[in-house]
Amino acid sequence: MKERGVLTVISGFSGAGKGTLVKKLISEHDNYSLSISMTTRSPRAGERDGVDYFFIDRDAFERNISEGRMLEYAEYVGNYYGTPREYVEKQLSEGRDVILEIEYLGAFQVKKMLPEALLLFVTPPSADELLRRLRGRNTETEDKIRDRMKRAIEEADIVDKYEYILLNDDLDTCVRQTHEIIQNAKYSVSRNAAFIKEIKKELIETVG
Amino acid sequence: MKERGVLTVISGFSGAGKGTLVKKLISEHDNYSLSISMTTRSPRAGERDGVDYFFIDRDAFERNISEGRMLEYAEYVGNYYGTPREYVEKQLSEGRDVILEIEYLGAFQVKKMLPEALLLFVTPPSADELLRRLRGRNTETEDKIRDRMKRAIEEADIVDKYEYILLNDDLDTCVRQTHEIIQNAKYSVSRNAAFIKEIKKELIETVG
Numbered sequence: 001m002k003e004r005g006v007l008t009v010i011s012g013f014s015g016a017g018k019g020t021l022v023k024k025l026i027s028e029h030d031n032y033s034l035s036i037s038m039t040t041r042s043p044r045a046g047e048r049d050g051v052d053y054f055f056i057d058r059d060a061f062e063r064n065i066s067e068g069r070m071l072e073y074a075e076y077v078g079n080y081y082g083t084p085r086e087y088v089e090k091q092l093s094e095g096r097d098v099i100l101e102i103e104y105l106g107a108f109q110v111k112k113m114l115p116e117a118l119l120l121f122v123t124p125p126s127a128d129e130l131l132r133r134l135r136g137r138n139t140e141t142e143d144k145i146r147d148r149m150k151r152a153i154e155e156a157d158i159v160d161k162y163e164y165i166l167l168n169d170d171l172d173t174c175v176r177q178t179h180e181i182i183q184n185a186k187y188s189v190s191r192n193a194a195f196i197k198e199i200k201k202e203l204i205e206t207v208g
Numbered sequence: 209m210k211e212r213g214v215l216t217v218i219s220g221f222s223g224a225g226k227g228t229l230v231k232k233l234i235s236e237h238d239n240y241s242l243s244i245s246m247t248t249r250s251p252r253a254g255e256r257d258g259v260d261y262f263f264i265d266r267d268a269f270e271r272n273i274s275e276g277r278m279l280e281y282a283e284y285v286g287n288y289y290g291t292p293r294e295y296v297e298k299q300l301s302e303g304r305d306v307i308l309e310i311e312y313l314g315a316f317q318v319k320k321m322l323p324e325a326l327l328l329f330v331t332p333p334s335a336d337e338l339l340r341r342l343r344g345r346n347t348e349t350e351d352k353i354r355d356r357m358k359r360a361i362e363e364a365d366i367v368d369k370y371e372y373i374l375l376n377d378d379l380d381t382c383v384r385q386t387h388e389i390i391q392n393a394k395y396s397v398s399r400n401a402a403f404i405k406e407i408k409k410e411l412i413e414t415v416g
Contacts, residue, residue, distance in 0.1 A: 123395070127410030149415045156408035164395045165403070177395065180388045187372045187385065189329070195373070200364035202335030206358045 005031070005097040007088060007114060009107045010178075012122030013155060015134040015147045017168045021122060022101050033091045035100045038064070041079040054084060068138045072102065072109035085089040085108070097182055103134065104158050105175050118185050125169045127152075211240070213305040214393050215296060215322060217315045218386075220330030222356045226243040227328045227412045229330060230309050243308045246272070247344060249287040262292060278312065280317035291318070305390055312366050317386045326393050328386065329370040334361075334378045 012018040027200045038054040040061050049055045056064075061080045064070050073082025078157045083100060091098045100110065100117075108115050124130045130152065157163065164181055167173045184190065215335045226337050234319040246262040248269050257263050264272075269288045272278050272391025291308060299306045308318065308325075318325050332338045337361065342353045367373065376382045393399065 025218060125405065127407055130216070130411075130416055146415060150410060153408060153411045153415065156404060156411060159404050160397055160401070162230070162397050163395055165400050166395065176298050177392060181392050181395065184292050184385060184389050186393060187374065187389065189368055189370050189373055192373050193368070196364060199335055200332065200361060203338075203361045203364060205340055207334050207354060207361065 003095055005092045005095050005190075006111075007092060007098045007100065007117045008182050008185075009100045009102060009110050009117055009119050010156075011104050011107050011120070011162070012120060012166070012168075013124065013130055013152045015130050015137075016122040016124050017133070017171065017174075018101060018122040021098055021166070021168060021174055021178065023132070024171065025120065025178055026099065028175060029179060031095075031097050033096045033098050033123075035083055035088055035091075035098055037081055038070070038073075038084045039079060039081045041081075054087075056162065068113075069177045072106035073111050082106075083112070088112060099147075104155060104161075108161065116191065118164075118165050119162040119191060120166055121159050121161075122168050125167055131194075150151065160191050210284075211303055211394070213300045213303050213388050215300060215306045215308065215311060215318075215325045216328060216390050216393075217308045217318050217325050218330060218368070219243065219310060219312050219315050219363075220327050220374070220376075221332065221336055221338055221360045223338050223345075223360075223381075224330040224332050225341070225379065226330040227307060227380065229374070229376060229382055229386065230307055232264075233386055234307065235406055236383060237387060239303075239305050241304045241306050243296055243299075245288045246278070246281075246292045249289075262295075276321075279308075279313035279321050282314065290348060294322070294401055310356055312363060312369075316369065324399065326372075326390060327370040328372050328389065329367050330374045331367075333375055345395050 010018055010022060022034070026034060036050065036054060038056060038061065040056065040058045043049065043053070045054050047053065058080070061082070064084065065073060069085050069087045071083040071088060071132065073080055083102070083106070084103060088098050102110070107119055109151055110120060129143070134140065134148055166174055217231060230242070234242060240347055244258065244262060246264060246269065248264065248266045251257065251261070251263050254260065266288065272292065273281060273374070276292050279291040279293045279296060291314070292309070296306050296308070312320070315327055319327060329340055332341060339353070339357065342348065342356055374382055374386055
């Protein structure tokens with residue numbers, strides 16, 4: 001049997017660079033799977049079911065919710081979006097490490113459903129740098145940037161519910177640290193209850 | 209100001225190879241300091257005060273205990289042995305990562321005094337391997353080995369109070385993992401309360 005993979009939830013300030021971080025992490029290591037979201041919105045041109053999203057209708061999504069088959073979900077502009085448990089569980093049981101890039105409300109839902117989940121929060125080195133990155137995008141109005149900064153203040157209040165802070169200053173360093181933290185989670189005592197039980201049993205048998 | 213170092217307590221089954229692990233870890237990286245124990249026993253030939261041990265008399269040791277200046281201590285064959293807090297604190301405040309190789313009763317005393325301490329437990333891959341290593345030493349009677357195995361059963365009961373298990377199968381791998389786990393502890397949310405507070409303050413000032 002393959003050792004169970006680690007489920008990692010990655011959140012972070014908007015502008016912290018978590019999308020780039022996740023993309024680089026996955027491209028550099030072949031042990032990671034990105035979770036696939038489920039949604040009730042219609043597929044856009046080129047989007048494939050089971051690759052970009054799992055597309056299902058509203059009734060089916062609500063049945064999934066009521067049957068506890070969503071790790072997390074939210075409604076946004078009239079459509080449901082969420083993470084189906086089955087896909088994640090299948091990947092984990094095959095020994096793959098699953099990455100879930102979601103916001104904090106979803107992160108806390110996941111942690112409640114699967115307490116083994118590792119919660120990481122990505123932040124730039126300073127608020128100034130966050131602002132600089134948001135402005136550097138050149139795609140957003142000052143009003144929109146202000147909204148994102150306000151949202152960041154809200155997020156700063158709940159960072160302490162995460163387990164690790166990833167300071168995304170140098171991207172390569174951040175990718176390396178993220179990989180190490182996830183891989184070393186496999187050695188946490190809470191994930192090794194079965195091993196501890198087994199070695200104790202063996203010790204007792206050996207002493208006789 | 210240098211970032212505060214990490215205090216790591218390393219325990220493990222007798223025969224797990226923790227001494228070798230600690231020695232290699234310290235020789236490969238220059239950020240670690242080994243804690244220096246304090247004792248009431250007399251110095252042996254060649255032992256230097258403040259290097260091998262801090263040698264003090266019984267009254268002074270007991271005064272240290274009553275004044276809360278020992279991170280942990282125990283009495284063994286009529287002499288006190290323990291870890292003075294001051295030396296450890298000085299190293300940590302200079303940004304050095306301190307390694308404390310002690311048994312579990314001491315480890316739990318340290319964790320109570322300094323909850324930030326990281327508790328690692330070293331184990332061989334199996335009970336058979338533990339037995340093989342103990343016999344391989346060729347220095348101990350079967351009775352003594354049996355005692356160590358019994359002690360290991362006792363230790364297996366408290367491993368779950370540690371934070372990480374270090375499987376010492378391949379020494380180089382184990383040294384690397386130990387180093388990574390200790391260094392990444394610096395990114396745990398619980399160690400970054402000040403940074404989170406600061407970035408929140410900055411965000412609020414930026415939004416104005």
